[in-house]
Amino acid sequence: xxDNSYFELVTATxxxxxxxxxxxMFAADMAMDExxxxxxxxxxxxSTGFSDAADAMIDSAIGQMEDFVAGVxxxxxxxVPKDTEVLANSARPLIQGAFKTTxxxxxAGVGVPVLEGNRVKVxxxxxxxxxxxxxTKRLAGQYALPVHEIYEAHHEPxxxxxxxxxxxxxxxxxxxxxxxxxMNAGAKKGEALFNYRxxxxxxxxxxxxxxxxxxxxxxxxxxxxxxx
Amino acid sequence: MTGLGDEICTYLQAQSIGLNFDGAxxxxxxxxxxxxxxxxxxxxxxxxxxxxxxWMTGPATHxxxxxxxxxxxxxxxxxxxxxxxxxxxxxxxxxxxxxxxxGALQGLVEQILNVGxxxxxxxxAMQSPMYLGRDEKERHRWSQNFSAWFENTDRQ
Numbered sequence: 001x002x003d004n005s006y007f008e009l010v011t012a013t014x015x016x017x018x019x020x021x022x023x024x025m026f027a028a029d030m031a032m033d034e035x036x037x038x039x040x041x042x043x044x045x046x047s048t049g050f051s052d053a054a055d056a057m058i059d060s061a062i063g064q065m066e067d068f069v070a071g072v073x074x075x076x077x078x079x080v081p082k083d084t085e086v087l088a089n090s091a092r093p094l095i096q097g098a099f100k101t102t103x104x105x106x107x108a109g110v111g112v113p114v115l116e117g118n119r120v121k122v123x124x125x126x127x128x129x130x131x132x133x134x135x136t137k138r139l140a141g142q143y144a145l146p147v148h149e150i151y152e153a154h155h156e157p158x159x160x161x162x163x164x165x166x167x168x169x170x171x172x173x174x175x176x177x178x179x180x181x182x183m184n185a186g187a188k189k190g191e192a193l194f195n196y197r198x199x200x201x202x203x204x205x206x207x208x209x210x211x212x213x214x215x216x217x218x219x220x221x222x223x224x225x226x227x228x
Numbered sequence: 229m230t231g232l233g234d235e236i237c238t239y240l241q242a243q244s245i246g247l248n249f250d251g252a253x254x255x256x257x258x259x260x261x262x263x264x265x266x267x268x269x270x271x272x273x274x275x276x277x278x279x280x281x282x283w284m285t286g287p288a289t290h291x292x293x294x295x296x297x298x299x300x301x302x303x304x305x306x307x308x309x310x311x312x313x314x315x316x317x318x319x320x321x322x323x324x325x326x327x328x329x330x331g332a333l334q335g336l337v338e339q340i341l342n343v344g345x346x347x348x349x350x351x352x353a354m355q356s357p358m359y360l361g362r363d364e365k366e367r368h369r370w371s372q373n374f375s376a377w378f379e380n381t382d383r384q
Contacts, residue, residue, distance in 0.1 A: 006361065008358075145358060145360060146360045146361055146369075149309070149311075149358060149360055149371035150360060150371075151273055151275075151309060151311065152261060152262065162275060162309075165275075165307070165354075165373065166275070166276060169276065169277060169278055169307060170276075170278075172278060173278045173279055
């Protein structure tokens with residue numbers, strides 16, 4: 001029976017703070033609804049163009065964070081000491097070579113980017129699972145941290161201490177650029193969705209016609225007010 | 229500058245938290261491997277880090293007028309680890325030393341740590357001190373990691 005008296009995971013967390021981005025996009029949809037309301041406007045449903053665009057960008061960000069974590073963990077699997085493989089197997093997400101193993105912790109959001117309030121967050125690392133080290137009779141969570149931090153211990157190269165921190169730091173400087181590019185791609189997709197919604201709305205407004213304030217959508221969805 | 233480890237050790241010694249790097253008496257602060265003695269000791273180890281910034285990089289001396297960069301890789305962003313050890317019965321002394329080191333280094337901004345030393349833009353802790361358990365001689369061990377942004381004049 002493993003002694004559970006000392007247990008500490010080695011984890012890192014990457015967070016993307018969306019601030020009030022989604023709320024502002026939702027407010028923009030509400031504003032569009034308000035502009036487009038009135039007895040002379042024939043319209044179906046409510047505006048979702050801004051919110052859809054925001055969701056597309058966030059989806060892209062989540063995908064990029066997933067790729068980033070996968071890249072870190074693949075590199076980390078090369079560096080993690082493998083005296084018995086128990087520590088390597090305790091990684092979440094567990095990606096070894098080209099293979100990703102589905103683990104019970106994923107259901108709890110470990111190793112998977114999740115949207116929590118206004119933040120996209122992913123926690124990943126080592127020390128998970130119930131596999132017992134056959135040599136020391138301990139769980140990975142009972143020695144993952146000392147192995148990570150004790151720099152003097154000998155490990156057969158390329159395995160080493162700081163087996164999570166080093167791959168993470170090496171890749172972190174590129175992460176912002178990659179995330180920006182992914183969100184930009186998401187924005188393009190969002191723009192397509194936005195244009196679709198706006199064009200559809202314009203069509204419906206024109207169909208309604210009549211007097212009053214008619215919104216006219218200029219390039220890039222900018223709303224201009226025009227007296228009818 | 230004589231290396232990041234020496235820079236940090238020299239600064240820690242000046243903070244009067246019980247560390248002696250190059251003064252009189254027992255040396256207990258090391259900028260590389262931790263020797264077996266003394267029991268209560270700290271080591272500062274450079275651990276790589278993020279690639280240097282190639283922009284926002286100026287000369288080593290700060291002036292109010294623009295001077296073209298001398299070396300575009302001066303703005304270094306390494307990570308360093310501070311490892312603390314205390315004797316078998318010295319758990320509290322180890323906790324105190326770890327916390328004092330954390331307090332001395334965390335959040336340092338825009339300053340030269342030592343006379344004639346490098347200019348540090350930032351030193352930031354990556355986590356609080358972590359207890360690692362005991363070594364084969366039952367001595368207690370702690371670790372903490374910091375990222376530093378500084379102008380590495382060794383590269384000129």
